[in-house]
Amino acid sequence: MNKGFLDYFHTVDADIFCVQETKLQEGQIALDLPSEYQSYWNYAERKGYSGTAVFSRHTPISVRYGMEADTEPEGRIITLEFDSFYLVTVYTPNAKRDLSRLDDRLEWEDRFRAYLQRLDAEKPVIACGDLNVAHQAIDLKNAKSNRGNSGFTDEERGKMTELLAAGFVDAFRFLYPDRTDAYTWWSNMPRVRERNIGWRIDYFLVSTRLSPFVSEVRLETHVLGSDHCPVVLEMSGFDRV
Numbered sequence: 001m002n003k004g005f006l007d008y009f010h011t012v013d014a015d016i017f018c019v020q021e022t023k024l025q026e027g028q029i030a031l032d033l034p035s036e037y038q039s040y041w042n043y044a045e046r047k048g049y050s051g052t053a054v055f056s057r058h059t060p061i062s063v064r065y066g067m068e069a070d071t072e073p074e075g076r077i078i079t080l081e082f083d084s085f086y087l088v089t090v091y092t093p094n095a096k097r098d099l100s101r102l103d104d105r106l107e108w109e110d111r112f113r114a115y116l117q118r119l120d121a122e123k124p125v126i127a128c129g130d131l132n133v134a135h136q137a138i139d140l141k142n143a144k145s146n147r148g149n150s151g152f153t154d155e156e157r158g159k160m161t162e163l164l165a166a167g168f169v170d171a172f173r174f175l176y177p178d179r180t181d182a183y184t185w186w187s188n189m190p191r192v193r194e195r196n197i198g199w200r201i202d203y204f205l206v207s208t209r210l211s212p213f214v215s216e217v218r219l220e221t222h223v224l225g226s227d228h229c230p231v232v233l234e235m236s237g238f239d240r241v
Helices: 005-012 102-120 154-165 171-175 208-213
Strands: 016-020 038-042 052-056 062-065 077-081 086-091 125-130 168-170 202-207 214-219 231-235
Touching: 016 086, 016 125, 038 077, 052 077, 052 086, 086 102, 102 125, 102 154, 125 231, 154 168, 168 171, 168 208, 171 202, 171 214, 202 208, 202 231, 208 214
Parallel strands: 086 125
Antiparallel strands: 016 052, 038 052, 062 077, 077 086, 125 202, 168 202, 214 231
16 A cells, blocks of 8 residues: 555556455555445455455445355455356465475365356356466476476466366466566565566466457556556456446
8 A cells, every 4th residue: 555556556447456465354454445446355364364355346246255155264265246257356375485285275276176167157257366376387487497386386387277278268378378578476585576587476367258358468567566566457349247
């Protein structure tokens, strides 16, 4: 909030705006958004950790927090149902540097894929967020030296491959299959972002049948204030809501 969030919010003028890793509890922030936006928050039980939020100009038919009937303790998923699609924002668990959470992460991936497939059986899905994985070598600067590290293990990359094979499209790669040096996250180490030594770990995924309506995906690398940059999806030619 002190680094230009609202300035960017007003500039991008999105129909739906999703945030991951909010690290907030209810009542901790006074967010003065335009009156046409409705706010949905999924707070983690642990203070200062995880969390997601969605701000939407359009009133959803329903809102779901978590993948199952009850909310998940880490506040990682919000699903908004509209007439013609589901919108899912997600903050995927990190396997941790020592990979101590890798098994939990892989179990999460299986549940998340099954969840999106259940939604997709009803109506198309647009899913976005920090998926905490660079899928291909083209998606990070130093692929060789990072292979096996958290976010670029063969197991995590394999789960991303399975997810795409289940009926979803990486919208950025759909438009730009060969674009290099396109990243969404940079380490806070000195000069890393300046030299563009990054990873692409933030995605828009869409149901395969929605891919013809993807008109643009922008990585807003000029927007600072976070170690991630915003990703913008533009779609046209279908009944959005």
